[in-house]
Amino acid sequence: SQTIHQWPATLVQPVGSPLSLECTVEGTSNPNLYWYRQAAGRGLQLLFYSVGIGQISSEVPQNLSASRPQDRQFILSSKKLLLSDSGFYLCAWDRSMNTEAFFGQGTRLTVV
Amino acid sequence: ELKVEQNPLFLSMQEGKNYTIYCNYSTTSDRLYWYRQDPGKSLESLFVLLSNGAVKQEGRLMASLDTKARLSTLHITAAVHDLSATYFCAVAPMDSNYQLIWGAGTKLIIKP
Numbered sequence: 001s002q003t004i005h006q007w008p009a010t011l012v013q014p015v016g017s018p019l020s021l022e023c024t025v026e027g028t029s030n031p032n033l034y035w036y037r038q039a040a041g042r043g044l045q046l047l048f049y050s051v052g053i054g055q056i057s058s059e060v061p062q063n064l065s066a067s068r069p070q071d072r073q074f075i076l077s078s079k080k081l082l083l084s085d086s087g088f089y090l091c092a093w094d095r096s097m098n099t100e101a102f103f104g105q106g107t108r109l110t111v112v
Numbered sequence: 113e114l115k116v117e118q119n120p121l122f123l124s125m126q127e128g129k130n131y132t133i134y135c136n137y138s139t140t141s142d143r144l145y146w147y148r149q150d151p152g153k154s155l156e157s158l159f160v161l162l163s164n165g166a167v168k169q170e171g172r173l174m175a176s177l178d179t180k181a182r183l184s185t186l187h188i189t190a191a192v193h194d195l196s197a198t199y200f201c202a203v204a205p206m207d208s209n210y211q212l213i214w215g216a217g218t219k220l221i222i223k224p
Binding site: 032034042045057090098101103106 | 116143145152153154155156157160162200202204210211212214215216217219
């Protein structure tokens with residue numbers, strides 16, 4: 001069966017510090033991978049998606065970046081965090097847009 | 113502008129009652145998804161609706177899609193406390209392979 005791991009679960013970082021969130025998928029190959037951000041009490045905002053190794057598409061201009069160094073690994077990074085980067089970050093994968101997406105446990109990021 | 117609007121955004125109801133959550137969208141689409149999110153948790157897929165007139169049921173939940181009206185409904189029958197959660201709909205625009213447009217979510221509280 002397929003599983004998705006995302007860590008850490010919670011993170012408190014000072015403004016200006018770097019960020020690295022990691023997501024890995026097991027039990028499938030060549031998944032589509034996604035990074036979403038959810039503000040408190042709101043819907044999801046797609047940040048990045050990837051259809052293959054090294055292929056990253058950005059949906060929202062920001063000081064975040066994403067990388068996919070391996071088929072089932074997706075990393076969200078920032079060189080310098082802003083207060084506005086606080087939120088709930090979710091990694092997800094699917095096989096295609098005709099199937100459901102599976103989400104990781106999420107990372108609650110608080111920038112102080 | 114692509115919009116997905118859920119109605120209501122907040123719903124408090126008694127156990128045993130029936131109710132419907134509505135999801136209206138502004139773009140042409142034939143793919144719509146319903147997800148559930150428990151407080152502080154990740155998202156869980158409920159239904160994937162891929163054609164006009166699609167209807168799916170799981171337990172006390174039933175979802176339908178009318179692509180001509182650009183409307184999906186999530187109907188709750190004889191609600192129980194365990195269904196308390198936030199429910200999201202998400203729409204895949206026809207001209208997008210990977211982007212989902214998310215509703216703001218409907219927070220459902222079911223009182224014993």
